[in-house]
């Protein structure tokens with residue numbers, strides 16, 4: 001476990017320290033676009049079993065690293081493990097998405113929710129983290145993650161994915177205190193879970209607030225950002241003598257970047273709608289930035305991919321503080337060759353911006 005980290009690009013960048021080239025990883029880098037992922041999922045039988053089998057979760061975490069010179073591994077798991085451990089019963093239905101057998105319907109349901117013990121109820125995640133660290137052997141850092149309380153609550157109340165977030169928004173406006181009770185419970189559970197991931201070996205933490213962007217500005221502050229801030233305050237920011245950086249990603253956060261940068265996180269994840277150069281001029285002194293190529297660019301061809309990478313690098317400009325990524329997860333239809341073109345382009349084209 002104490003193996004010395006060989007590739008420190010990601011961690012140095014998250015703290016704004018000089019590097020030789022821009023580090024890169026991809027959200028959802030282990031996933032359905034890789035034939036070897038589909039084969040392992042087949043072997044597991046279904047997605048939930050894959051998440052719950054540490055050997056297989058470790059195997060799929062390593063798959064993209066075997067193909068590409070990525071600067072980080074991300075734990076293979078899902079944000080919905082916490083609600084599943086609270087008894088909601090997660091299933092993933094092909095072409096529908098995640099669904100819960102027992103969604104939350106009332107205040108009584110919320111009051112009855114347990115707080116999962118990370119090493120007991122979610123021990124399979126911690127075992128996966130320990131196995132992956134062993135397997136990585138210090139080659140690149142391991143990113144642990146969780147969903148934001150708001151994003152988890154959308155799935156728990158809607159019962160699965162949603163287009164209009166009708167049920168949770170009704171609760172937000174009609175019974176805000178009920179929703180606050182749930183969000184507070186989730187913030188505590190997420191903090192415990194992430195701290196356990198850190199103790200098990202996660203070296204960087206990312207909080208995914210995939211659905212924060214569907215809220216009005218005051219509702220975002222009250223129902224999403226406040227709880228992420230609570231989590232950031234409750235996280236271990238140092239473990240085994242190493243500082244643990246925290247990345248906060250809200251999709252659709254266009255006008256709230258300064259508020260996100262003020263939460264105490266080390267880096268802000270940007271979706272592709274944002275202008276990374278403009279964002280840097282606002283908050284670049286305070287936090288690192290992660291992103292933000294449109295994942296749809298990967299549907300094109302090597303020349304277009306390299307041009308888009310070059311544009312983003314130029315827009316960010318000279319110096320450290322930029323972790324290259326997609327503006328959201330890579331999609332199942334992407335040709336793995338194109339993902340390789342993307343990663344190599346970031347490394348090759350970014351060297352000129354780091355002359356130290």
Ligand code: 1CP
Pocket residue numbers: 026027028029030031032041047074075076077078079080092097098145147160161162208210328329
């Ligand atoms: O094999 C399959 O069909 C499952 C597809 C899949 C995968 C590969 C799901 C179901 N989850 C995952 C893995 C996953 N989920 C990772 C792995 C690590 C990585 O390589 O990046 C991570 C970080 C997540 C996180 C996650 N799950 C988020 C937040 C990130 C994001 O993309 O916005 C969300 C919203 C989920 C819920 C979820 N789980 C699975 C799907 C298809 C979804 C999204 C459904 C929806 O759009 O509402």
